[in-house]
Amino acid sequence: MMKIALIAHDKKKPEMISFVKEHLNIFKTHELYATGTTGALLVEHTGLNIHLKKSGPLGGDQEIGSMVANQLIDMIIFFRDPLTAQPHEPDVSALLRLSDHYEIPLATNISTAKLFIAALEI
Template identity: 55%
Template sequence: MNIALIAHDKKKDDLVQFATAYKLTFAKHHLFATGTTGMRIQEATGLPITRFQSGPLGGDQQIGAMIAQNNMDAVFFFRDPLTAQPHEPDITALVRLCDVYSIPLATNMGTAELLIRGIDEGLLDWRKIVNEKSDENE
């Protein structure tokens, strides 16, 4: 599975902590992240992560492009609903894309716990079928 990891500045520590707690699950998948978030998770966990640009430089849009091509299977975007800064990634576009392509999206620790457990238990195996069909159409 392809999994995206993004976090607003004030939520980066939470996402690093989450990725550390579920390192064994994340290690089984291909991880993608915006620049700074990906670097921090890599440093804390040692997990291989494909890092895109930082959010302000378009990293969230690069992840959005993968979603639009149906090449992303789950998104963890820990957002700060109260004090997000103007330079931080815009979650609205990613939410829209996830809804269009039926990509599971966790925006906080609670939904992230449910999503990671679903991934761990194989409840997102239906994405493999979507990916196989996508490969056939290329």
């Protein structure tokens, strides 16, 4: 069982919900964590058991980053909105840096996330 973090910027939340629903059989076999708003929406739409952190702008990205730094996360799926300025961009950048430093796989778009899911199906 892997510990997977799920994060999505506001404009990407519908895409995250669809993605998780499409791969529900995979996600239900892993331990899931999510930033607050994304996680609450996923629970509402999928019924999955998800450990909720704070909303991204209120420190949720930092909470996930702390889990990465403490080797408590195995994979991150983070649907980012590259065309909208984010008020918490430094937190997002820090999470990306931590993921690289600790060699935690991080998908920032649906194409990469599909590859991660394919690897989990093996």
